[in-house]
Amino acid sequence: xxxxxxxxxxxxxxxxxxxxxxxxxxxxxxxxxxxxxxxxxxxxxxxxxxxxxxxxxxxxxxxxxxxxxxxxxxxxxxxxxxxxxxxxxxxxxxxxxxxxxxxxxxxxxxxxxxxxxxxxxxxxxxxxxxxxxxxxxxxxxxxxxxxxxxxxxxxxxxxxxxxxxxxxxxxxxxxxxxxxxxxxxxxxxxxxxx
Numbered sequence: 446x447x448x449x450x451x452x453x454x455x456x457x458x459x460x461x462x463x464x465x466x467x468x469x470x471x472x473x474x475x476x477x478x479x480x481x482x483x484x485x486x487x488x489x490x491x492x493x494x495x496x497x498x499x500x501x502x503x504x505x506x507x508x509x510x511x512x513x514x515x516x517x518x519x520x521x522x523x524x525x526x527x528x529x530x531x532x533x534x535x536x537x538x539x540x541x542x543x544x545x546x547x548x549x550x551x552x553x554x555x556x557x558x559x560x561x562x563x564x565x566x567x568x569x570x571x572x573x574x575x576x577x578x579x580x581x582x583x584x585x586x587x588x589x590x591x592x593x594x595x596x597x598x599x600x601x602x603x604x605x606x607x608x609x610x611x612x613x614x615x616x617x618x619x620x621x622x623x624x625x626x627x628x629x630x631x632x633x634x635x636x637x638x639x
Contacts, residue, residue: 536608580610
């Protein structure tokens with residue numbers, strides 16, 4: 446009888462300790478304050494190689510780089526467990542080996558960012574023509590816009606339905622690499638969201 450009474454006291458003490466200690470696991474994706482966080486979808490757990498299927502806890506469909514930055518700051522400052530929350534960027538989903546997956550973490554679907562393509566012909570600032578694009582823009586869209594002014598990217602992918610940010614994250618090797626270098630070597634400026 447005394448033993449059972451002692452176990453009950455220990456259980457109550459453990460429960461009180463658990464309730465009083467701040468715990469930082471992701472309980473609700475909107476805990477991070479970003480309104481475009483959705484429940485995980487099967488498409489966010491698949492990549493082009495179809496070898497790995499890692500379901501995230503949530504999916505962010507940002508409307509601006511500021512929302513991505515806010516999410517990253519929120520995850521980093523949320524708890525002592527924040528270093529265990531995986532965040533992965535996903536463009537057109539052509540990565541392999543789970544690169545764009547985040548098991549029990551957050552996948553950022555970059556294709557939700559507004560397309561931004563601005564062609565600058567003969568820029569005085571850089572001494573050449575260049576395009577200012579968002580990372581979620583497809584190469585086919587950049588090619589279409591640049592052809593309207595008689596230009597084309599120096600080095601693009603052999604498959605044009607990939608995001609520019611996605612191919613740059615891998616260096617961007619293509620059929621023109623032998624002559625113009627990889628895509629990443631043809632970048633004048635890059636905005637990195639942290």
